[in-house]
Amino acid sequence: MQIQIRTDHNIEGHQALADRVSSVVKDALSRFSDRITSVDVHLSNQNSEQEDGNDSLRCMIEARLEGLQPIAVTDQAATLDQAVDGAADKMTHLIESTLGRIEHQASQRTDPPLS
Template sequence: MQIQVNTGHNIEMQKDRAAEISGVVESSLSHYSDHITRVEIHLSDENSDKKEGYEDMRCMLEARLKGSQPIAVKHQAESLDLAISGAADKLVRLLESTIGRRREQQRRRADPDPSEPDQELAKEL
């Protein structure tokens, strides 16, 4: 799973801080790493011109799943750390439902149609 950190023009990001953020997101999504090819982290300060504001830090996470369209979530909070952890929590819940739905659809496709006669039983008769 590749993780890419993108920041708005008003957020300075050191390499070690970007690695720390990547580690937090990777840890949160580790259970689903087999399903994810790439995660993009977009960080921004919504009220950068005002210097302070309530819930002005924004984190948007976009996960690219194998064999399907990307999914995305966003979370705004008072700090980048809170925005990142909030978005990661939302993404985990979305992955749970998305992957669960996909598994259920695959299971239904694999189950035999009860209205059709059983092929093995028909061979025995």
């Protein structure tokens, strides 16, 4: 699973931040790693001209599942760590429901398989 971290010009994208974010995302999505081809994480500060806080820090995670369209989630929080954790949790739940729905639909099929 390849993870790409991107930041807007209001967030310093140093290596420690990238390592921390990558670790959180990798841990949260590890059980789906065989189904995920890549993950893009976008970090931004929505109110850069104002003080931090007020849920102005945003994390958007886009995952590409093998054979499916990309899926994305967003979380906003007062800190980057909270935003990343929230978005990682949302992505875990979205992948679970997406794969569960696909498996359910496949089990309900009545047409014969293609040979």
